[in-house]
Amino acid sequence: MREKILVVEDEKNIAKLVAYNLEREGYQVTLAKDGEEALERIRKGPPDLVVLDLMLPKIDGLELCRLLRADRKTARLPIIMLTAKTQEADKIVGLEMGADDYIPKPFSPRELVARVKAVLRRTERKELPAVWTCGALTVDWEKRTVRLKTRLLKLTLKEFELLKALVDAGGRVLSREQLLEQVWGYDQSLEIQSRTVDIHVSQLRQKLAEEGKRLLTVTGAGYRWVTPGEE
Numbered sequence: 285m286r287e288k289i290l291v292v293e294d295e296k297n298i299a300k301l302v303a304y305n306l307e308r309e310g311y312q313v314t315l316a317k318d319g320e321e322a323l324e325r326i327r328k329g330p331p332d333l334v335v336l337d338l339m340l341p342k343i344d345g346l347e348l349c350r351l352l353r354a355d356r357k358t359a360r361l362p363i364i365m366l367t368a369k370t371q372e373a374d375k376i377v378g379l380e381m382g383a384d385d386y387i388p389k390p391f392s393p394r395e396l397v398a399r400v401k402a403v404l405r406r407t408e409r410k411e412l413p414a415v416w417t418c419g420a421l422t423v424d425w426e427k428r429t430v431r432l433k434t435r436l437l438k439l440t441l442k443e444f445e446l447l448k449a450l451v452d453a454g455g456r457v458l459s460r461e462q463l464l465e466q467v468w469g470y471d472q473s474l475e476i477q478s479r480t481v482d483i484h485v486s487q488l489r490q491k492l493a494e495e496g497k498r499l500l501t502v503t504g505a506g507y508r509w510v511t512p513g514e515e
Contacts, residue, residue: 286312287404288331292322292348293366294340298389302335302366305393306400319343323351330358333404335396336383338367353382353458354465360454362403366391382456416451419512421495423447432493442467443488446481450499450509459506 289311293299303313314331316322320342326334334352338345345365352358365383384403387396416423422431428444430437439447445467450458458466460481468480485507489496498510 286310287333288312288314289333289335289400290314290316290322290325290331291335292316292319292340292345293335293337294318295337298337298366301393302396305397306335309397309401311400317341319345319348323348326352326358326361330361333362333364333400335364335366335400338365349382350461353462356452356466359449359452359462359466360456364399364403366396382458382462384456418451418498419495421492423451432495437491439488439491442484443491446484446488447509450507453509455508455511457502457505457508462506 289306291299291302291306291313293302293315294317299315299317303315306313314325316325318341322334322336322340323343325331336345336348340348343351345367349363349365352361352363363383365386366389367386368389384406385399387399414424414426416425420433423429425448430439430444430447446463449463449466463481467484485499485501489499492499500508500510502508
């Protein structure tokens with residue numbers, strides 16, 4: 285089955301150029317002219333990857349990326365940012381929001397196709413098994429139990445959901461704001477709420493003992509879970 289790619293770009297010529305080159309490679313391409321239309325299309329049926337312009341009408345690229353990462357159904361959806369902005373700060377913000385890659389305009393169509401292929405390979409979506417193991421940890425997601433070797437750990441509901449969100453992100457960094465939305469259901473971040481995330485992360489690390497080292501702090505960005513293969 286051909287992978288489906290949604291191109292979100294308000295400049296018609298660029299949108300057509302991107303679609304033409306991706307379709308030549310066998311991808312099934314759909315276009316959206318603004319963030320609002322893109323969000324509606326994605327909610328009806330998520331594609332395999334989104335090529336997302338940063339500067340969009342109605343809902344801009346960064347906000348759309350934030351909304352997608354905050355929704356469990358689209359939290360792992362691969363996103364490539366496509367934008368005329370080339371400043372390092374803009375790139376960092378885009379990646380911190382959860383973008384998988386960042387391509388500044390003007391771009392080479394061959395480079396775009398190569399980046400799309402690389403991101404699809406790297407972020408191939410895999411459903412977590414009902415019983416998941418990582419190092420000395422064994423988690424039964426349905427029974428909501430966590431064992432360290434043979435010892436049953438007593439996690440609170442929020443600690444368990446925090447672990448699930450980080451593992452489900454597939455190695456991607458999740459910001460405090462994204463964790464607040466996914467785990468606590470907050471739609472905005474207050475200072476005290478951000479500290480709540482930090483406190484829960486610290487408590488979770490302690491309970492995971494030697495496996496707590498897998499829960500990494502990414503300075504200025506958030507947290508991520510590291511699997512044995514990334515060590």
